Amino acid sequence: MSLDPWHYPRTEFTHDTFVSLTRGPIASMSLFGPRRTGKTEFLLKDLGALAGDSYGHRVLYASFWQTGADPLAMMLYACDTALRPRSYGERVGAWLGNLPVKIRLGALKGMAEVEIDLSRKQSPRPADDLLLLDSYLDRLGDSRKPAILLFDEFQEIAGHDQAEQVMAGLRTSLDTRKSGVRTIFTGSSQVALKKVFDGRKAPFYRFAHPLHLPALDAGFVAHQLKVFHQVYRRKIDPARAAHVFERFDRNPLFLQRWLMSMGTDRTLDEDAAVTRTFADLAAELDYDRTWRKLAPYHRAMARILAERAGDPMGEAGAARYAELLGTKAPIPQTRQSYLRTLERRGIVDQWDREWRIADPIFEAWILDRGPDAF
Ligand SMILES: Nc1ncnc2c1ncn2[C@@H]1O[C@H](COP(=O)(O)OP(=O)(O)OP(=O)(O)O)[C@@H](O)[C@H]1O
Ligand SMILES: [Mg+2]
Structure with missing residues (x-):
């Protein structure tokens, strides 16, 4: 399927995800996996290729990792390109190449033409744009062969000024087209993605079925x-x-x-x-700079997590902390605040309730430093 000879297909996982997504009872899924372990590769070269090339579904890919850009504009652009007569490979190639600054939408039958600046910070008329998005999703929807939306780095949407309004609108549009549009959201920060889905006020509350990207064999x-x-x-x-x-x-x-x-x-x-x-x-990846910006107590916390010895907040964690820094460990609440700092800086993430260094290569780098690195 993929023309890249180095690509190793995740055959079973792709099949199971594909059938669950197209024929399962839940219309959307969220895909978690640590940094740089192959989430994007899976979306584009496994799932997207199977659905688009082999089964002829309309597949739409959008990454929300474009700093500063307006997520609503991105979604509109992705929908617009998905409706044009191009192959799955051509569309993905266009997205991954240079995104244009300005785009013309709606040159399709029956839709008014609009020009959108993709790098705009926010939509001047979010309600109108959400209506437009809704009509795009309506056109894309097909209950015999559901359109598949691959939304990569979706957690980034949470930081946007209009996030709540955009997510509420998107959720309504997706909810009303369950049989025709199916979505998979990925995030490289599980904590951040969970906030998007699980926050009680979040419009995506308990919306997507969670899925874990298996480690490669x-x-x-x-x-x-x-x-x-x-x-x-x-x-x-x-x-x-x-x-x-x-x-x-x-x-x-x-x-x-x-x-x-x-x-x-x-x-x-x-x-x-x-x-x-x-x-x-x-x-x-600038690990040295990330490390130098941390205070010794943050580094000790990071090292304890990298060692994966378990119970970082308990007695074992306190003993290890004392060993590393040569001072008595502060109370668990204080250590918890160190953890929050590491989380805010994107250094740690939570997996199955266990705190870990988010980037496995950084984890190995931390372990590789002598214990006197504090
Ligand atoms: N199935 C695979 N076959 C071959 N190479 C792979 C596969 N999965 C991942 N890779 C390699 O690992 C690299 C990182 O994968 P990818 O960018 O998909 O990870 P990611 O989880 O999306 O990362 P991030 O968290 O930074 O978004 C890819 O560029 C590719 O070279
Ligand atoms: Mg990725």
């Missing part, structure tokens, strides 16, 4: 090694690759960057490639 590593062999005509020891994959919490990006570093530099052996990849990613 050993087949992913075997697939990457096979493609590596085809591309570079060299072999990598599968046991070493499996070890690297496990050490970095089955992170697909890390494994691929590790392979690429050996592909582009024949002098690197497997261990040197790990060191190089780790250093390169840390520099690109």
Whole structure:
């Protein structure tokens, strides 16, 4: 399906998600997964491709990660492109390429033409735009082959000035078209996405069925090694690759960057490639700066979470804190406030009620620092 040879299809998960989404009792789902573990890849290359290319559903992709832009304008644009006669691949390509600044909407039969600035901060007439969105969703809706909306990084909508109004409008539109329009929302922050769905006042309260992106299995590593062999005509020891994959919490990006570093530099052996990849990613993702901005007590808290020893707020957590900083641990409430700071800065996230470092590569980076890093 996907033309990317490195893409490892999540066949079963894609099938189950697809049938649940198109034929299940609940019209929308929310997809959680830690940073850089393949949520977007799954939406675009697995689910979207299966639904759009193989089964001929109309699939619409929109990412809300466009800083400062108006989410309503994004949705209108995504709907408008979905109604134009283009293939799924062309539409996604257009979205992932450069978004235009200004777009003309509604050059479709029976709709008034409107010009929208995609980079506008908010809609001058949200009620009108919501009506327009509603009529787009009406056109997209098809109860025989539901249109599939892939809304990536949806938690970003919460920070927008008109968020409440936009979400209420969107919810009403989706609610009234359950059989014709089905939606999957993803977020890289589970806490933030939960706020969108679970807040009692939130219009999406208990709206979407939660789904967890499963970690990639050993087949992913075997697939990457096979493609590596085809591309570079060299072999990598599968046991070493499996070890690297496990050490970095089955992170697909890390494994691929590790392979690429050996592909582009024949002098690197497997261990040197790990060191190089780790250093390169840390520099690109600016871990050092994030770390330097933290006070020692925040760092201690982050380290305790990275160690995943359990019970960070309890006695074990307090003992570890004392060990790391050489001072008595403050009361649990104070440590809780450290945790909130880490959460606000996007460093930690909650998984199944357990607090974790949100980015698995950052977690490995923290563990890699000596305990004297405080
Ligand atoms: N199934 C897969 N097959 C091959 N490569 C994959 C797969 N899933 C993820 N990857 C690789 O991992 C990288 C990160 O994946 P992706 O961007 O989809 O993660 P994400 O969870 O959406 O991240 P973020 O939290 O930053 O939005 C991809 O660019 C791709 O190179
Ligand atoms: Mg993503």
